[in-house]
Amino acid sequence: MPRGQSNFLVQSLRGTSQVFFMENALTGVLFFAAMAYASAVSGVWATTIGAAIGVGVATLTARLLECDEPSVSSGLYGFNGVLVGAALPTFIAASPQLWAAIVIGAAASTVFTAAFSATLTGKWGIPGSTGPFVLTGWLMVAAAYSFGGLHVMGDVPKLASDATSHTLGTPAPMELVAIFFRNIAQVYLLGSAVSGAIILIGVLIASVPAGIAAAAGSLLSLIVAIALGADPSAVSKGLYGFSPVLTAMAVGVIFLTPSPRVAVYAGLATVVTVFVQGALDVMVAPAGIPSFTAPYVLTMYLFIAPKKLMAPHPHGPVADPMIDDRGTTPVSAAGSSR
Template sequence: MNERTLFPGASFLRGVGQIMLQSNAWTGLLFLVGIFYDSTIMGLGALLAVVTGTLTAKLLRYDPEAINAGLYGFSATLVGVALTFYFQPVAVIWVAIVVGAILATVLQHRLITWNIPGFTFPFIVVTWICLYLFHHVWVVKDSADIVASLPVNDDFTLSTHGFGEVIFQGSVLAGLIFFIAVFINAPVAALYGVVGSILGAFISLQFAEPVPDIHMGLFSFNAVLCAIAFSGNKPRDGIFVLLSVVLSVLIDIQLLKMNLSVLTFPFVAASWITLLVKRLLPASWLV
């Protein structure tokens, strides 16, 4: 069934789907299902943020095609999920979600107009600012979610948690739903994501990172995003996936040693470096 017929507000759902670079309303819907399964509060935060971000783009008369593709929804959605993940859902946090979603949308637009592949960078900037403000200026108590631990005994979770942690979700089922959501739109990308998740865990294990953190997907979710971003049907696509995944994990490890909130910055930084490498290669090699 056509997305436009089934979902009158498909642009909102595509905005959620674009978190993992999927312009598909079904994907976005499944992402929301996974988020709500793990946390109703985070689900509400995601909804408020994606609606705010998308409506902001419409009110500011941004490119309708970009809006319809969901390009102004994903960073905003991540802001909504992140703030309800890190902090207790008091009134100021809900206000911050609205303001943060607007700022993320405007920054996303700047990057688009400058022809810079911003990925989730607007979400990162806005969330880093909010983390500083609500930890040091207007102090808000931490959410229980950031201190909760999840016992893991099955290596299968190396891949499912890698998908789940992209959107701050820790359960196996949420991760599996996210994998299916990507698979229905881009099977090759989803399978590359599984490989990226496992590879991210393997690399971090070589650096003696804490095993519980590895199993929870904390060293895999950026790798999943990189693998999806550079996935393709050609063998050389695998080389770029490998390069970006390795870079993302190494950046992740270094930032964590500095006690920084990494969010999806390793994915963005690794993607920028990989795109630069691709640009420096001969055009004939990329055909």
């Protein structure tokens, strides 16, 4: 089957797999299995159904907007939509308006993906990745507080000053294994270790290096979070691991070509992501929104942006300013040496 004519279902499943940077419909099937398993355990099916609607609407919107065809076919216009569809029912109670929000949000995520591509990618070479999902998710969950038809579930937002002190401690060995898998499952907002294992298998069948990076990211984030004294309850749920897992994969094997040097760089990025997770949780709390994958997105953007031979602007006059003196030579002492 020629790529351009791959059908809608295959495109949607590839989009589902692209959340972990893969382009593999079978991997997408396994990811849906992981979501379904978690839904079966919890009894809440809105997340899995929302994910299916989200990836379908996002992919369909891309086709209607006549977005770049190979990108649509490979699922690059679908992975933000699947996350929007999985995330909104996780934080907003079911209602007719919720389903409308999923459809509108998934369609918007396609437009936002095109916008991120035209700006971040087009001029700076930075992949938009799950940035459009984070933006859509933040807007939709924050909006829910304003609308009677959308009810936000869970904890009330709080100020940094409300952060409770907690004791440092190391979980039991078997619990550590469960957290290792939950770190992976939480990329799809799932709290189940079994789901995490299914997802890891799905990644491994598409790319062994990517699976190894995911595992390394999960392990490293676990060590750092415990060493810093993160809230044991949050660590246990995998909430300190899912962004670092994505960072380790993105910086270590996907967007940079693997090498020992890149591995060290990706390790630093992964450790930084744990700090950014702790930071963004606090910074977005007053707005009543979760940080989603923003810790990964922000860190990845900053670690991928640097280009070869790039120099910071020297501390001397900039080029072509609107205001200048038209002809005078710069003050030499303050000028740059370059």
